[in-house]
Amino acid sequence: MNAKLPEQGHTAALDTETAKFAMASYVDIHGVIKGKFVPVAHLDRMLGGSELYTGAALDGVPQDINDDEVAAMPDPASATTCSWNPELVWYASDLYLNGKPFEACSRSILKRQIDAAAEMGFTFNLGIETEFFVFKRTEDGGFAPFSDRDVLDKPCYDPRPLMDNLPIIKDIVEAMDVQGWDVYSFDHEDANGQFETDFMYTDALNMADRLVYFRMMANEVARKHGAFASFMAKPFADRTGSGAHYNMSLADKETGKNLFEANDNDPHGCGVSPLAYHFIAGILKHARAICSVIAPTVNSYKRLVQQGAMSGSTWAPVYCCYGNNNRTNMLRIPSQGGRVECRAPDISCNPYLGAAMMLAAGLEGIREKLxxxxxxxxxxxxxxxxxxxxxxIELLPRTLGEAVDAFEADPLSREVFGELMFDTFADFKRNEWEAYHNHVSDWEVERYLTMF
Incomplete structure (x- = not known):
């Protein structure tokens, strides 16, 4: 993270000749975008919080049906013209209740930790690598890679399916660059139908906004080509899953200087500063609780498995440890130094909540000089x-149920989420795990139906 930061924020100016509607957007517990559209003639009202929502109608927006509605308070700097439909302008928003920030708003939870970092003199910079699948529906109701040539056992970096998918990927990349994201690489990844885009880091709030927008945008672009984008952590049992590696650093709030860059005092020789090692120690201390947030689904733990890091298996870590340019650690310090990469998050995570937990743990490590x-x-x-x-060395949780146990047992979870969202998240994920356990799978039927 030594390159110059791009200008912050999204495209703020509206093309009044093209823009017809604005979306006051926020996310549910999954980090999935929700919102209403308003005609641009009513944009001023929307920016003042005119759009109200019944939280009880959504996953993980903890309200009862008799509670006052929450209001979406858009961030004007986040205005983004949607590439697939230039008549629509998207705004990231905070949820408010009765004129005050709503305690259980994912975006506000991250902002509280950003404020805590600012009080210590830090800006939290974040880059997230976006891995995802592009599929088409098959006649039998299933799905398959969009390209008929995407069939290799080891398809990583294969240019042929990338070229076949280029009309889709090109539209996605161009949409990102129009917003100033500065895409510097994209490729076919390690599973059939899997791709990755890499773009310039920014401050954590802006990056979280970009990730939730990216998932919506990629799906809308793919649909125009007769395909769909999947952000499921691991669609194939015998292929790699989709990560969302967090590349993290702290900068001096006043000067913007990267405080993770190595100096004359690098006690462990990995290319980062003592401050970065304290940050790493804080994350390792709370790694198992953090895992429930950055790997938030039943399917996430099919990706986090203890197997060799080879094509067709997994590149995801399961060990709560760190090292240099070594992908078998949860925390990796790339060879360029100056940043810390967490390899455990997957692309299904809510980036606001994931970044909030990661930052809070890292700041604790700094405060306590861990x-x-x-x-x-x-x-x-x-x-x-x-x-x-x-x-x-501890292992990361092996199941969502184990991860929720760790989340509930760690005081940091309640501190970061607040009472309302802590209870909501734990209960929701516990119920998700139990629903999965109560489901009778094809594997069970095939194995046990006539076994005895």
Whole structure:
């Protein structure tokens, strides 16, 4: 993260010749965009919070049907003309209740941690790598990669399906660049139908806004080509899942200087500052609770499995440890240094909540001057479970149920989420896990129906 920051915010000016409608947008517990459209003639009212919503109608917006409605309060700097329909302008919004910020608003939860960082003199910068699938529907009601040539056992970096999908990916990339995101790379990833786009980092709030917008935009673009985008963590059991790696650094709030850049005092030789090591230690301390937020679905834990990092398996980490340019650690310090990459998040996460938990844990590590221990440069997948335990290294949760247990047991979760959202998130995810457990799968029927 040594490059110059791009200008902050989205396209703020509206083309009044083209724009017809504005969307006051916020997210539910999943980080999925919700909102109403208003004619641009009523934009001033919308910017003042005119659009009201019944929270009880949505997943994880904790209200009862008799409660006052929440209002979407748009951020004017976030105005984004939607590439797939220039008549529509999107605004990221905070939820308000009775004229005050709503405690359980995902965006506000992140803003509270950003304010805590600012009080310590920091700006939290974040880059998120977007991995996703492009599929088409099949005649039998299933799905398959959009390209008929996307069939290799090891399709990573294969240009042929990328070229076949280029009309879709090109439209997505051009839509990102129109908004000033500065896409610098895109490729076919390690599973059939899987792609990644990489673009310039920015402050954490702006990056979270961009990720939720990206998921909506990519799906709308794909639909125009007869395809759909999937942000499921792991659609195929025998192929890699889709990550959303968090690339994190703290900058001096006044000067913008990257405070994670290595200086003469690099105690562990990984290319970052002592401040960054404290940040790392804080995340490791709370890693298992954080996991429930950055890997938030039942399916997420099909990606976080203890297997060798090879094509057709997984590149996702399961060990609560850090190291240099080593992808088998949860936290990796890339060879360029100056930032910390968390490899555990997947593309289905709510980025506001994930970034809030990550930042809060890192700030605790800085305040308490926690130490992360020595880095791991070896392939962690080569160790046995006993060897991992003997080294004092924890494993990330193996199921959503285990992750929710860790979330509830860690005081940081309640501190970051607030009472209302803490209870809502824990209850919602607990119910999701129990519903999955009560479902009788095809695997069970095939294995047990005539076994005895």
């Amino acid at each position: 130490e992360p221990g020595e880095p791991h440069r070896e392939n962690m997948n080569q160790y046995s479970r006993k060897e991992i335990r003997d080294m004092g």
